Amino acid sequence: MTAPGTAAGPGTPAHDGSRSLYTYFRSSAAYRVRIALGLKGLDYEAIPVHLLKDGGQQLSPAYREVNPFGLVPAYAEDGRTLTQSLAIIEYLDERYPEVPLLPGSAWERAQVRQLALAVACEIHPINNLRVLKYLSQTLELPETAKQQWLHHWMQSGLESLEETVVRMGQGGDFCAGSAPTLADCCLVPQLFNARRFGVDLTRCPRLLAIDQACAARPAFQSAHPDAQPDAA
Amino acid sequence: MTAPGTAAGPGTPAHDGSRSLYTYFRSSAAYRVRIALGLKGLDYEAIPVHLLKDGGQQLSPAYREVNPFGLVPAYAEDGRTLTQSLAIIEYLDERYPEVPLLPGSAWERAQVRQLALAVACEIHPINNLRVLKYLSQTLELPETAKQQWLHHWMQSGLESLEETVVRMGQGGDFCAGSAPTLADCCLVPQLFNARRFGVDLTRCPRLLAIDQACAARPAFQSAHPDAQPDAA
Numbered sequence: 498m499t500a501p502g503t504a505a506g507p508g509t510p511a512h513d514g515s516r517s518l519y520t521y522f523r524s525s526a527a528y529r530v531r532i533a534l535g536l537k538g539l540d541y542e543a544i545p546v547h548l549l550k551d552g553g554q555q556l557s558p559a560y561r562e563v564n565p566f567g568l569v570p571a572y573a574e575d576g577r578t579l580t581q582s583l584a585i586i587e588y589l590d591e592r593y594p595e596v597p598l599l600p601g602s603a604w605e606r607a608q609v610r611q612l613a614l615a616v617a618c619e620i621h622p623i624n625n626l627r628v629l630k631y632l633s634q635t636l637e638l639p640e641t642a643k644q645q646w647l648h649h650w651m652q653s654g655l656e657s658l659e660e661t662v663v664r665m666g667q668g669g670d671f672c673a674g675s676a677p678t679l680a681d682c683c684l685v686p687q688l689f690n691a692r693r694f695g696v697d698l699t700r701c702p703r704l705l706a707i708d709q710a711c712a713a714r715p716a717f718q719s720a721h722p723d724a725q726p727d728a729a
Numbered sequence: 730m731t732a733p734g735t736a737a738g739p740g741t742p743a744h745d746g747s748r749s750l751y752t753y754f755r756s757s758a759a760y761r762v763r764i765a766l767g768l769k770g771l772d773y774e775a776i777p778v779h780l781l782k783d784g785g786q787q788l789s790p791a792y793r794e795v796n797p798f799g800l801v802p803a804y805a806e807d808g809r810t811l812t813q814s815l816a817i818i819e820y821l822d823e824r825y826p827e828v829p830l831l832p833g834s835a836w837e838r839a840q841v842r843q844l845a846l847a848v849a850c851e852i853h854p855i856n857n858l859r860v861l862k863y864l865s866q867t868l869e870l871p872e873t874a875k876q877q878w879l880h881h882w883m884q885s886g887l888e889s890l891e892e893t894v895v896r897m898g899q900g901g902d903f904c905a906g907s908a909p910t911l912a913d914c915c916l917v918p919q920l921f922n923a924r925r926f927g928v929d930l931t932r933c934p935r936l937l938a939i940d941q942a943c944a945a946r947p948a949f950q951s952a953h954p955d956a957q958p959d960a961a
Contacts, residue, residue, distance in 0.1 A: 611812050
């Protein structure tokens with residue numbers, strides 16, 4: 498289970514021999530890694546990085562020392578740091594192979610990765626906080642235009658993802674069979690985001706059914722934004 | 730070497746037992762896969778999908794049968810189709826392990842993946858054709874605002890990538906040592922894009938040196954947009 502987070506703040510070095518996650522409760526990329534850690538039953542220290550306080554703690558010089566991109570999550574183990582949620586999860590899957598998050602054959606693994614990457618490359622980046630900030634602050638777009646932007650990319654992206662999952666034609670309750678994979682780690686946070694912004698998901702029945710199956714699992718419950726120590 | 734592309738157009742089914750790539754000469758995601766295929770010495774049939782002709786051939790019902798997202802590239806092998814450039818390259822690396830595109834240890838593999846994903850998740854998606862179209866056509870932003878958008882995300886992203894590569898501190902001519910990896914497959918097309926739009930790269934000397942090392946390799950040369958059969 499997940500260790501309670503400390504209030505150490507960004508920039509605190511990871512302790513040797515331990516796992517730390519720089520996280521923000523509502524970051525969907527951090528949420529992916531929290532799910533993966535939970536599925537594997539790995540303890541970690543949560544180091545909260547508040548994306549809205551202090552002008553964005555992720556942009557502080559201290560946190561830029563952890564991740565030059567100024568984005569969460571970052572993962573530290575034995576004093577070394579990794580960024581990018583999918584790279585972190587693939588690492589966890591190779592380093593701690595019990596409860597695998599990718600299936601056995603090269604083609605099946607690629608199919609799972611294509612779903613995860615569809616979320617991580619085609620849906621999430623266009624709607625994350627820094628892009629929305631640019632729309633409001635730099636381009637000075639009205640709130641309605643920002644909402645349309647969000648809905649456009651999330652809805653079209655999730656409907657294409659639905660179609661991709663349906664065509665893969667795998668049975669089971671999850672994206673790719675009867676156990677959660679990397680794809681489910683990415684899907685659930687994206688659906689959380691979509692609901693938060695009121696995106697219409699009626700054309701994604703399969704994704705919603707998968708989401709429901711995930712919600713019944715403790716690893717998904719303890720990774721949920723509302724269950725985080727830094728939740729507002 | 731790369732087989733010459735046919736003019737078959739999107740929607741043409743892949744021949745069993747062969748490799749096909751749905752590609753567009755200037756798509757940086759397709760360019761990544763072309764480099765990987767070249768590094769591994771794998772022949773393939775190039776199926777051109779013109780992103781600007783016919784209102785965007787990638788959006789046609791025929792191509793949506795190949796990829797519901799309406800994006801290139803897509804890769805077909807033995808009558809099965811995969812999407813997402815990084816999933817395709819990881820598949821190629823597992824299926825054709827000679828000339829590996831990822832290093833040996835889990836941590837080193839994760840480091841390479843974090844660089845590739847930084848390009849694929851943080852730099853490219855915000856600047857691809859469909860997003861730029863939305864800025865011009867839906868939001869009706871002036872050309873100068875679109876240019877500023879492009880420059881902002883590419884320059885800040887590439888400078889953070891430079892910092893990440895420098896901190897990894899690996900020697901050799903490439904992103905992660907003395908041989909090209911998945912990270913170089915992603916970096917080179919992104920730098921091509923950045924130059925095309927006149928992005929200032931003076932604060933990325935390490936990335937530019939890597940780009941030069943890549944440019945000397947035949948696999949990178951034959952994957953270049955100008956060398957494609959569908960180049961304008």
